[in-house]
Amino acid sequence: xxxxxxxxxxxxxxxxxxxxxxxxxxxxxxxxxxxxxxxxxxxxxxxxxxxxxxxxxxxxxxxxxxxxxxxxxxxxxxxxxxxxxxxxxxxxxxxxxxxxxxxxxxxxxxxxxxxxxxxxxxxxxxxxxxxxxxxxxxxxxxxxxxxxxxxxxxxxxxxxxxxxxxxxxxxxxxxxxxxxxxxxxxxxxxxxxxxxxxxxxxxxxxxxxxxx
Amino acid sequence: xxxxxxxxxxxxxxxxxxxxxxxxxxxxxxxxxxxxxxxxxxxxxxxxxxxxxxxxxxxxxxxxxxxxxxxxxxxxxxxxxxxxxxxxxxxxxxxxxxxxxxxxxxxxxxxxxxxxxxxxxxxxxxxxxxxxxxxxxxxxxxxxxxxxxxxxxxxxxxxxxxxxxxxxxxxxxxxxxxxxxxxxxxxxxxxxxxxxxxxxxxxxxxxxxxxx
Numbered sequence: 001x002x003x004x005x006x007x008x009x010x011x012x013x014x015x016x017x018x019x020x021x022x023x024x025x026x027x028x029x030x031x032x033x034x035x036x037x038x039x040x041x042x043x044x045x046x047x048x049x050x051x052x053x054x055x056x057x058x059x060x061x062x063x064x065x066x067x068x069x070x071x072x073x074x075x076x077x078x079x080x081x082x083x084x085x086x087x088x089x090x091x092x093x094x095x096x097x098x099x100x101x102x103x104x105x106x107x108x109x110x111x112x113x114x115x116x117x118x119x120x121x122x123x124x125x126x127x128x129x130x131x132x133x134x135x136x137x138x139x140x141x142x143x144x145x146x147x148x149x150x151x152x153x154x155x156x157x158x159x160x161x162x163x164x165x166x167x168x169x170x171x172x173x174x175x176x177x178x179x180x181x182x183x184x185x186x187x188x189x190x191x192x193x194x195x196x197x198x199x200x201x202x203x204x205x206x207x208x209x210x211x212x
Numbered sequence: 213x214x215x216x217x218x219x220x221x222x223x224x225x226x227x228x229x230x231x232x233x234x235x236x237x238x239x240x241x242x243x244x245x246x247x248x249x250x251x252x253x254x255x256x257x258x259x260x261x262x263x264x265x266x267x268x269x270x271x272x273x274x275x276x277x278x279x280x281x282x283x284x285x286x287x288x289x290x291x292x293x294x295x296x297x298x299x300x301x302x303x304x305x306x307x308x309x310x311x312x313x314x315x316x317x318x319x320x321x322x323x324x325x326x327x328x329x330x331x332x333x334x335x336x337x338x339x340x341x342x343x344x345x346x347x348x349x350x351x352x353x354x355x356x357x358x359x360x361x362x363x364x365x366x367x368x369x370x371x372x373x374x375x376x377x378x379x380x381x382x383x384x385x386x387x388x389x390x391x392x393x394x395x396x397x398x399x400x401x402x403x404x405x406x407x408x409x410x411x412x413x414x415x416x417x418x419x420x421x422x423x424x
Binding site: 051052053065066067069070073074077087091094095097098099101102103105106123124125128139142143 | 263264265277278279281282285286289299303306307309310311313314315317318335336337340351354355
């Protein structure tokens with residue numbers, strides 16, 4: 001029995017944020033596969049585990065936590081890694097976690113879901129999402145032009161959160177070599193951290209049945 | 213000179229979250245009007261104040277904070293009101309703040325912007341946003357069926373955040389008397405708190421020139 005159990009599936013970048021943190025901290029953890037594509041998160045059983053109907057969910061002893069940034073906050077305190085040393089630093093991390101949830105992951109994950117998973121093709125909705133996603137990526141890229149990580153010199157849970165959907169540039173139709181090159185170099189720095197593994201190798205369920 | 217300065221405008225529910233908190237805490241604050249509809253948040257001058265290009269921004273002494281939930285966190289600690297008593301409670305508040313930013317305000321504010329301010333009429337994008345907004349409202353409504361406030365018996369910054377865009381039901385084409393009645397009763401409880409004032413009366417810039 002592992003110390004931590006993470007409800008997750010390979011295609012979820014939000015679950016990846018938690019899985020990556022567990023791996024970077026060297027935690028004793030196991031994934032519990034959630035069959036999202038066959039509707040498991042909409043079942044009454046899953047809603048009892050998380051009424052918000054989402055992965056990730058982390059179980060640690062009798063504790064059960066949801067929302068990726070809450071899990072990251074908890075693990076940062078538990079392991080004493082990738083966190084803050086005072087309330088000002090905690091709020092600076094929180095600023096980026098909120099930006100990620102409100103503006104970066106929000107639009108980028110939904111765009112990628114429609115293009116790569118639901119395969120809607122280009123629609124008014126994907127055009128809307130792409131424009132919003134690119135605005136958020138631009139803000140992050142500008143910040144990383146003069147900062148190695150969100151908080152400057154060292155990686156924190158703000159970086160672990162924001163990279164959640166960005167290791168799949170082909171699935172969102174984007175490149176890290178041109179306009180967003182500072183994001184590309186930052187992703188290289190994250191990928192070089194001991195314990196960093198690509199989401200499709202870290203969590204179960206890839207590839208989807210019938211897909212390559 | 214007031215103790216706190218809040219960059220805001222009447223139509224911003226995100227700014228309202230901070231303005232409402234200041235008022236509920238009895239803070240000595242003044243609004244600094246931001247001319248969003250004439251492009252002020254896109255100017256280089258404003259980007260120096262907040263590189264994310266958004267209101268609210270709170271100034272307190274030499275401190276400058278952005279992201280509504282960061283401001284709420286700061287004010288809760290400063291005033292010792294509407295906050296947490298331990299890290300578990302802090303994370304439970306954070307769970308709702310993230311849900312608000314990722315799922316509730318994110319879709320609801322954008323839907324309302326398109327319908328009431330940009331006046332796009334009904335499009336594929338508004339249909340998409342409405343469906344996502346209603347899903348989030350349903351999760352909140354279910355929770356409030358058995359809880360007076362997000363954390364149960366007392367109001368916290370989680371409530372102050374989530375109500376930000378919900379005092380304009382007519383502008384998002386929704387009613388609080390039917391399916392979402394528990395949200396309606398919760399909004400009544402918030403409106404009854406000493407210091408609670410409707411956003412259009414609390415912040416400058418309403419009505420827009422040429423509109424009623």
